[in-house]
Amino acid sequence: MSTSDKPLIKIDNIDRNILEQLQQNGSLTNQELADKVGLSPSPCLRRVRALEEAGVIVRQVTILDHKKLGLSLTAIILIGMDRHTPERFATFERQVGEYPEVQECYLITGQDADYMLKVVVPDMDHYHHFLLNRITRIQGVSGVHSSFVLRRVIDSTALPLGYLS
Structure with missing residues (x-):
C-alpha cells in the first residue's frame, strides 16, 4: 500500500x-x-x-431486488467521446447524473472508450429508447458499445477490508 x-x-x-x-x-x-x-x-x-x-x-x-421490481435488463455501455476536454467530460457527467437508469458511471482507460455505464431498465424496448433519446443525444458522444448482463455471478457492495491494518 x-x-x-x-x-x-x-x-x-x-x-x-x-x-x-x-x-x-x-x-x-x-x-x-x-x-x-x-x-x-x-x-x-x-x-x-x-x-x-x-x-x-x-x-x-x-438494496432492492431489481427483477421483482420489473427491472430485468442490465446493460454495460462503453462510451467514446469526440474530444477529451474538461468541459466535454463535465457536460457528459452532469447529463448522465440526471438519468435514474444509470447505476454506475466510470471514467476509464485501457479500452476504446472513455466511460463505462451500468444501466438498469425493464426491457430492450426501454433500453432502445434510453440509448437513442438520452445517451446518443449528449453532446460529444461519438461511439457507443452495449453489452447485456446474462447472469449476475458476483453482485456485492461490500469492500474487502482485509487489506486494512
Missing part, C-alpha cells in the same frame, strides 16, 4: 469488524451491532459515529 492509499484514520480490528457487520446488514440496531463485535452499546456507538465523521461510512442504503 502506497503512502497516498493509506486510510486517513487508523482502523483497528474492532472498527474493521464493525464495518464488516454493517456492510452485511446496515439495519442492525446499535445493541445488535455491539453484541456482534463484543462491545457495550456506548463505545460501539462512539466508534460508528467516529467512522461516519471521518467519512469512512458514507451512507446507509437499502
Whole structure:
C-alpha cells in the first residue's frame, strides 16, 4: 500500500469488524451491532459515529431486488467521446447524473472508450429508447458499445477490508 492509499484514520480490528457487520446488514440496531463485535452499546456507538465523521461510512442504503421490481435488463455501455476536454467530460457527467437508469458511471482507460455505464431498465424496448433519446443525444458522444448482463455471478457492495491494518 502506497503512502497516498493509506486510510486517513487508523482502523483497528474492532472498527474493521464493525464495518464488516454493517456492510452485511446496515439495519442492525446499535445493541445488535455491539453484541456482534463484543462491545457495550456506548463505545460501539462512539466508534460508528467516529467512522461516519471521518467519512469512512458514507451512507446507509437499502438494496432492492431489481427483477421483482420489473427491472430485468442490465446493460454495460462503453462510451467514446469526440474530444477529451474538461468541459466535454463535465457536460457528459452532469447529463448522465440526471438519468435514474444509470447505476454506475466510470471514467476509464485501457479500452476504446472513455466511460463505462451500468444501466438498469425493464426491457430492450426501454433500453432502445434510453440509448437513442438520452445517451446518443449528449453532446460529444461519438461511439457507443452495449453489452447485456446474462447472469449476475458476483453482485456485492461490500469492500474487502482485509487489506486494512
